[in-house]
Amino acid sequence: MEIRRGSAGIWMGLAMSAWIFGGAVARAEDPPAAPEADAPADPAARIETLEERLRILERKEELAREQAAEKAKSAASVAVGKDGFSIRSADGAASLRIRGYVQADAQAALHDEDLPAIDTFVLRRVRPIFEGGVGRFFEFKLMPDFGAGTTVLQDAFMDWKFGKSARLRAGKFKSPVGLERLQSATDLLFVVREAPTNLVPNRDLGLLMHGEPWEGLLVWDAGILNGVPDGGSADGDVSDGKDGEARLFVLPWKRTAIGALQGLGFGMAATYGHNDGTPRATGLSTYKTPGGLDSFAWRNDGTQATAPTAAGTTVADGRRVRVAPQASWFAGRFGSLLELVKVDQELTLGGTTDDLENRAWGVTVSCLLTDDTTSYKGVTPKRPYDPGAHQWGAFEVVARSGALRVDDDAFPIFADPARAARVARDRGLGFNWYLNRNFRIMLDYIETRFDGGAAAGADRPDEQVLLNRLQVAW
Amino acid sequence: MRHSVRRSIAARAATVTAAFVVLALAAPLALRSQAEAAEVKLLNVSYDPTRELYQEINAAFAKAWKAKSGDTVTISQSHGGSGKQARTVLDGLEADVVTLALAYDIDAIAQGGLLPRNWQTRLPQNSCPYTSTVVFLVRKGNPKGIKDWEDLARPGIAVVTPNPKTSGGARWNYLAAWAYALRKPGGDEAKARALVAGIFKNVPVLDTGARGATVTFVERGIGDVLIAWENEAILAERDLGKGKFQIVVPSSSILAEPPVAVVDKVANKHGTKALAQAYLEFLYTPEAQAIAAKHYYRPRAKAAADQAVVSFPALTLYTIDEVFGGWAKAQAAHFGDGGVFDQITETGK
Numbered sequence: 079m080e081i082r083r084g085s086a087g088i089w090m091g092l093a094m095s096a097w098i099f100g101g102a103v104a105r106a107e108d109p110p111a112a113p114e115a116d117a118p119a120d121p122a123a124r125i126e127t128l129e130e131r132l133r134i135l136e137r138k139e140e141l142a143r144e145q146a147a148e149k150a151k152s153a154a155s156v157a158v159g160k161d162g163f164s165i166r167s168a169d170g171a172a173s174l175r176i177r178g179y180v181q182a183d184a185q186a187a188l189h190d191e192d193l194p195a196i197d198t199f200v201l202r203r204v205r206p207i208f209e210g211g212v213g214r215f216f217e218f219k220l221m222p223d224f225g226a227g228t229t230v231l232q233d234a235f236m237d238w239k240f241g242k243s244a245r246l247r248a249g250k251f252k253s254p255v256g257l258e259r260l261q262s263a264t265d266l267l268f269v270v271r272e273a274p275t276n277l278v279p280n281r282d283l284g285l286l287m288h289g290e291p292w293e294g295l296l297v298w299d300a301g302i303l304n305g306v307p308d309g310g311s312a313d314g315d316v317s318d319g320k321d322g323e324a325r326l327f328v329l330p331w332k333r334t335a336i337g338a339l340q341g342l343g344f345g346m347a348a349t350y351g352h353n354d355g356t357p358r359a360t361g362l363s364t365y366k367t368p369g370g371l372d373s374f375a376w377r378n379d380g381t382q383a384t385a386p387t388a389a390g391t392t393v394a395d396g397r398r399v400r401v402a403p404q405a406s407w408f409a410g411r412f413g414s415l416l417e418l419v420k421v422d423q424e425l426t427l428g429g430t431t432d433d434l435e436n437r438a439w440g441v442t443v444s445c446l447l448t449d450d451t452t453s454y455k456g457v458t459p460k461r462p463y464d465p466g467a468h469q470w471g472a473f474e475v476v477a478r479s480g481a482l483r484v485d486d487d488a489f490p491i492f493a494d495p496a497r498a499a500r501v502a503r504d505r506g507l508g509f510n511w512y513l514n515r516n517f518r519i520m521l522d523y524i525e526t527r528f529d530g531g532a533a534a535g536a537d538r539p540d541e542q543v544l545l546n547r548l549q550v551a552w
Numbered sequence: 553m554r555h556s557v558r559r560s561i562a563a564r565a566a567t568v569t570a571a572f573v574v575l576a577l578a579a580p581l582a583l584r585s586q587a588e589a590a591e592v593k594l595l596n597v598s599y600d601p602t603r604e605l606y607q608e609i610n611a612a613f614a615k616a617w618k619a620k621s622g623d624t625v626t627i628s629q630s631h632g633g634s635g636k637q638a639r640t641v642l643d644g645l646e647a648d649v650v651t652l653a654l655a656y657d658i659d660a661i662a663q664g665g666l667l668p669r670n671w672q673t674r675l676p677q678n679s680c681p682y683t684s685t686v687v688f689l690v691r692k693g694n695p696k697g698i699k700d701w702e703d704l705a706r707p708g709i710a711v712v713t714p715n716p717k718t719s720g721g722a723r724w725n726y727l728a729a730w731a732y733a734l735r736k737p738g739g740d741e742a743k744a745r746a747l748v749a750g751i752f753k754n755v756p757v758l759d760t761g762a763r764g765a766t767v768t769f770v771e772r773g774i775g776d777v778l779i780a781w782e783n784e785a786i787l788a789e790r791d792l793g794k795g796k797f798q799i800v801v802p803s804s805s806i807l808a809e810p811p812v813a814v815v816d817k818v819a820n821k822h823g824t825k826a827l828a829q830a831y832l833e834f835l836y837t838p839e840a841q842a843i844a845a846k847h848y849y850r851p852r853a854k855a856a857a858d859q860a861v862v863s864f865p866a867l868t869l870y871t872i873d874e875v876f877g878g879w880a881k882a883q884a885a886h887f888g889d890g891g892v893f894d895q896i897t898e899t900g901k
Contacts, residue, residue, distance in 0.1 A: 130710070130773075130774065132772055134756045136772070137774055141757065141760070145760070152643075416598055
């Protein structure tokens, strides 16, 4: 080895000397290495040993991957997000999804000196929802409601799926009649539903065949249920009679390329049944105003009159038929709902029996002010609320008009003209702010005018109500 | 209020009729969907190395069943380490039949209430239609000079065997080594423990099942010796790695009796009890016994054994009952939590 003179060469020489000297010291201090059984001195054998060690490591890694994959096959998946909390088994046969919504409302009646209206905050709906599937063919839903300080089981049903086009539903569920009633409470255009919803059943118990073939181009329902009074819900029946209910709704252009018509649909629903009431369970309903007051009520003093006098209790006594033509159109930023309902009900008070026909109609229109899209199933803002990103969600204005007309023959025997209005006509304006798909603020003004409903044949004072809602849904 | 009796009866009749109409609409759809979902099939949950055996058994049984009954039967298979498979059945895998490596694993399923505890008496020969034993598979030429069990504990020998916690075959391997050391002249529990500890100290990779261990040794080229089911060893020597391996038969080994059983609770639920029973009874037929011999299992039928393509070596075979007092005792002492296997592998860390 040639050592170069100069400073670099001196440093190199010193370094090499230190290395040689240090190595000698280290070797003197180390315990003699025991000969390793698996580390032969022969280079070829050593290489083979190292290669075997490598194969062992690779095989261990392979086995670890197989075991991880095996574990993953049976591991349930858990997801938490804007659609709620869900658990699904590895094979997909069992699933549970937990979601829900809360609607905190405020209402204030304007110029209500002559009305028994109360300005109030109220938790209108507090609904946890448990839904899921067991096996490939069965699904269920449970939805209690803790709103307004009460506990009600709103939905409790199971579906037996026969494919995409047909299911058998059993339990308690929304009757397949009212267009706006069938719309989820989280997707309503106004805080309260329109007049026709007063005449259609809410939730009932029974059996229902239903389906949405051809990717929802057709919606069909046919079932037999207990039968509930107009606008009502029940967890049992008050008479042996049952209601047959059916609905057909078609969106003929849903699968075409004509965007403006894809959301145009129309249909018809009907119910037929026999309804026999008693003074304690009349089988009839009271109709409500948007402010929650009674616009119409049947005579009901809890007694059974024996003569047609202005006393006694009007009860359902026979056939009840509902017919409900309906239509909806949602295209881009615009939406509309149109609904008519006619109810024929045989009823009795004292010895007087009649077949009365009550009607209602309602139309609601909406327009998004932002570049978003509306639908029967609500609005999901394209730009959810995020002030930092200058995103404010979606804004919408809504308007509505409707009326509920009671059969003139209801008066004076079956209903008191001094307390029950013959006609209630409402119109309203509203504003909706969709901050994101989960949070929404609503503000409505609805004015209702009455024919009758006051003493001496006078008209009841108008109801003017402001309604506000904060809604969170997931 | 009018409340005509006739109208009440008519209303009830209409209600009942309407309900029947709704259900009648549903019934054909339900029956159609049920028919689509209810194929005539069986699930056989088996241990790791029996894949080829049951592939041929299943085809033969399906053909025989079709000829006998006209029905088409499809048999699905699940394979894995015997202990792991038993746990999977207990966790809900709906096996109509189990064909596992050792009786203890089926006993565990019986304790879970899925079949009666006297299951082993329901078929001939303790519900074991074929047997096997444990031998060594080494590289061609036996470069490490392996002759008997002690050689597996020598320093420098890499032994491949699966994990006794998951594999029935591994438990047979372990017990075969223990029995050898216990029963050889001068043998005792301490020497048996030392031998088995020494063997497992030489194990570089613990597969979950016997087939995995075969892959490790044959395909990955790891280890000097594979402790294997006799049928696996013959398969590897003759078919998987022709010319690369040879079998070393130890001086003694264990009589491995893999049992079979109908899982009554599942078969009753599926409506396949009779079919499952017929399937297992088929394993005792001359046709199935010949298939077992073809796949290097020792058939119970002498005729099939005599006509087998391989001659099974004669060696001293100990049974689990004579050496260990039965599977329950062996499992508790050696393979339970904190048992001898846990102790020797913990010590060896």
